[in-house]
Amino acid sequence: MLLEVLKFPDPRLRIKCKPIVKVTSELAKFAEDMLETMYANKGIGLAAAQVNRPVRFLVIDTRPRDEGGRYDLSQMTELEKQVQQPLFLFNPQILVKEGKTTYDEGCLSVPTYFETVERYEYIEVKGLNLENKEFLVKVDGLLSICIQHEIDHLDGKLFIDRLSTIKSNRIKSKIKKFGYPSPEKEDEDNLEHNL
Numbered sequence: 180m181l182l183e184v185l186k187f188p189d190p191r192l193r194i195k196c197k198p199i200v201k202v203t204s205e206l207a208k209f210a211e212d213m214l215e216t217m218y219a220n221k222g223i224g225l226a227a228a229q230v231n232r233p234v235r236f237l238v239i240d241t242r243p244r245d246e247g248g249r250y251d252l253s254q255m256t257e258l259e260k261q262v263q264q265p266l267f268l269f270n271p272q273i274l275v276k277e278g279k280t281t282y283d284e285g286c287l288s289v290p291t292y293f294e295t296v297e298r299y300e301y302i303e304v305k306g307l308n309l310e311n312k313e314f315l316v317k318v319d320g321l322l323s324i325c326i327q328h329e330i331d332h333l334d335g336k337l338f339i340d341r342l343s344t345i346k347s348n349r350i351k352s353k354i355k356k357f358g359y360p361s362p363e364k365e366d367e368d369n370l371e372h373n374l
């Protein structure tokens with residue numbers, strides 16, 4: 180079932196999400212709906228906060244695809260290749276963060292905007308999988324960036340909050356005044372940057 184993705188400046192994107200107690204079958208079904216919604220919107224990550232459910236959960240699939248839509252894992256880092264994707268992560272908690280990296284981030288909740296954001300390069304994150312089992316992810320590359328972007332959502336934070344004050348305010352007031360461009364004007368090249 181496709182879910183509606185909230186867009187900035189919707190105040191529901193600013194809620195601090197609550198941890199789940201247990202991964203129930205209902206939450207597992209919700210996780211599948213989120214994955215379907217993420218793929219349908221050509222995103223590589225989606226947080227529960229973005230579909231109006233304030234719980235600490237995210238789905239991610241950063242695996243690159245070739246022109247025929249087949250997975251091309253050759254561009255992934257060695258650590259990324261070791262993480263099973265799509266990645267379902269309940270109650271994610273970053274235990275280790277090292278180094279710095281930047282990436283041109285976009286977001287399904289701030290469509291058509293792409294800006295360079297600084298993140299930690301390497302992270303270790305623990306969380307619960309779909310079977311309610313705790314596991315640890317040690318990763319760098321785009322997958323690390325994407326996990327950090329989605330965890331921000333769970334804390335009510337958006338990538339446009341992480342820009343310089345001037346740039347951040349300019350983008351926010353532009354969106355509030357004019358809304359978003361129509362979808363057909365979207366730049367196809369940027370779709371893999373929708374975190």
Ligand code: ZN
Binds near residue numbers: 332
């Ligand atoms: Zn996002």
